[in-house]
Each structure stands twice: as structure tokens, then as C-alpha cells.
Amino acid sequence: MITSSPEILSDTAASHAHLAKLLRNGGLVAFPTETVYGLGADACDDRAVARIYEAKGRPSFNPLIVHFADLETLRQHVVWRPEADVLAQAYWPGPLTLVLKRQPDSPISPLVSAGLETLAVRLPAHDTARAVLRAFGGGVAAPSANRSGQISPTQAGHVRDSLGARVDAILDGGSCKVGVESTIVGLVDKPVLLRPGGITEDELAQTLGRHLAVRHKAEAISAPGQLMSHYAPDSLVRLNATEWEPNELRLGFGEVECDLNLSESEDLVEAAANLFDYLHQLDARQAGTIAVSPIPHEGLGIAINDRLSRAAAPRDS
Ligand code: TXA
Numbered sequence: 001m002i003t004s005s006p007e008i009l010s011d012t013a014a015s016h017a018h019l020a021k022l023l024r025n026g027g028l029v030a031f032p033t034e035t036v037y038g039l040g041a042d043a044c045d046d047r048a049v050a051r052i053y054e055a056k057g058r059p060s061f062n063p064l065i066v067h068f069a070d071l072e073t074l075r076q077h078v079v080w081r082p083e084a085d086v087l088a089q090a091y092w093p094g095p096l097t098l099v100l101k102r103q104p105d106s107p108i109s110p111l112v113s114a115g116l117e118t119l120a121v122r123l124p125a126h127d128t129a130r131a132v133l134r135a136f137g138g139g140v141a142a143p144s145a146n147r148s149g150q151i152s153p154t155q156a157g158h159v160r161d162s163l164g165a166r167v168d169a170i171l172d173g174g175s176c177k178v179g180v181e182s183t184i185v186g187l188v189d190k191p192v193l194l195r196p197g198g199i200t201e202d203e204l205a206q207t208l209g210r211h212l213a214v215r216h217k218a219e220a221i222s223a224p225g226q227l228m229s230h231y232a233p234d235s236l237v238r239l240n241a242t243e244w245e246p247n248e249l250r251l252g253f254g255e256v257e258c259d260l261n262l263s264e265s266e267d268l269v270e271a272a273a274n275l276f277d278y279l280h281q282l283d284a285r286q287a288g289t290i291a292v293s294p295i296p297h298e299g300l301g302i303a304i305n306d307r308l309s310r311a312a313a314p315r316d317s
């Protein structure tokens, strides 16, 4: 039981500046958007992003949406497309999220996109969200501000009841107008509706002048994160390695000799922050096998082990 409560701040310029400062210092802040309240962290800060997953208590790394104040900054992180222009003109700022290829040199944490080469981005319409984003200046990764498995929050009190002191501050901007999460459209290949929302499929088709593919509608609602082909390394992955074989690359945890160490001090937030980056780095060395130390199966360790066991699972291609 979490007994202490976070600060609930009123919607003033001083509060917006305070949230921006917390974000710059790696904090977690809840703020209203027109859809639901978001649990935000600096999208470029691996550790802060890892804390989002810890606070939500989700057993797997679902990729997160990155929120921006302006289109110019947003576009620096993704590979822009003509269809994105059309949708951005029609619906931004507003309750639409676009999934695009990420710019290879984007400083956004790989943990935000759960290791995928794509990035979900949106420009929210809510004045308070925009004020906080402007004060901060960069991208803010923000899932809905609730514990995993609970209902999405549309009031500051919902956030406090669900997350308690796991969040550093909550900005009270009243009730969210839309009340359901943003519509998500994938623009990596042909346009795909990834999550239904306030903006309907028909509206989108009309704006684009073409139909959208719809990805497994029923599943898309219950388990959106499970649908995407998650990043799998080319190397084989051997889990729970307590001894190293010759020629393996060693991904350690705790006080072990290894090639890269997820966290020498056995800090699961640090391990999650390093996970995707280190997997990519070792995979690029083409060793054949990456052996991984055992990770405690508790807290964030559950999501880390989920990701690692997917990486280790046999696959067709
Ligand atoms: O309205 C909203 O979108 C709210 C507010 C706070 O902006 N945010 C929200 O975030 O609903 P969340 O984390 O609850 O949902 C994000 C969903 C993921 O479940 C996933 O389906 C999708 O966005 N997503 C994120 N990145 C993706 C990617 N790279 N490829 C495909 N889907 C992605």
C-alpha cells in the first residue's frame, strides 16, 4: 500500500515550469491531455523512461507515445511522409497518434519504442499539456497515468488514486474532454489503423482519400503492444547464464565479469534503461550467442525477463 500522496498542482504558469523542471531532472509527472491524463518522462532519458514502466507495474514493455509541443521538433525524430502531412494538417494538434520510422540518430531512448525501429508521436491539443511541453521543450513519453490493468484516468484524482507517490507531481487540469485514448495510425508501410479512438476510421479514410488496413481489430483493443513484431536480435540468446561459454558475448547483471553489464549494483531501473541499447550493441558484434545473467523476477525484472525470453524464443525467420 502506498500511503503518501504526490503534490497535486493547480493549472498555473508556475506549475507548468515546475513540471518542466521535474522532467529535466528525470522525474515522473502526470498532466492532462484532451484524451486522458498522461504519465510523462523525458523521452531521451533512459532511466526516467524505465521509471514509467516501473510506476505502471506492467509485466512487459509496451512501446510509448512521445508528445511534442510543435511539429518542427516532432519531425526531427521521425522519417516524415506525405500521408503524415495530410493527417497532421487535418487532426493536429489533437487526439491522433502517428507511428513512423524513427530517425536513426534520434536521441529518444530505445526503451520508449521497446526496441522497435518505429516511434509513436503526437501533438496533443490540450492547452495545459501544450504549456508543459513548451516549457520543457523536448519530447515527453507518456502512457495513460494509471497502474497496469486499471482504467485510464480522466481526472487528477484518478491518477492520485491509481499511482499515489509513484508519480512526483500531478497537474490538475480538470476533466479530459475526449476520455478515450488517441486513435493510432501506422505510417511505416501503407496506412494501418493500429488503435481505434475518437477519430473514426471513416474520417481518416476520407481525409487520406484511401482505405486504411485495420490490424486485427479485436486484439488491437485488448493487447495493442503484443501485435507488433518486436525487435529480435540476430544472435541466439541464452538466458540465466551463471557461467560463460567461450565465444559467447556476455550480458551481465550484478557483480560479474562480462562484456556489458545491465546494472552492476543490481538496480532493475538501471537494467531496464540499458536493456535495448545493450542488446543492440552486442547483436551488432555478431557473436552468434548472447548469454545473459539471471535477472530477479520481481518488479521491473518481470518486464525485462519477458523481453529477454521473447528474444530467446525460437523463431522462423
Ligand atoms: O491518448 C493517448 O494516446 C494517451 C495520452 C496520454 O496521450 N496515451 C496512451 O498511451 O494511450 P498508452 O501507453 O496507454 O498507449 C500507447 C500505445 C501502445 O499500447 C501501442 O499500442 C502504441 O501506442 N504504440 C506506441 N509505440 C508504437 C510503435 N512504435 N508501433 C506501434 N504501436 C505503438
Ligand code: MG
Residues within 6 Å of the ligand: 143, 144, 152
Ligand atoms: Mg493505457
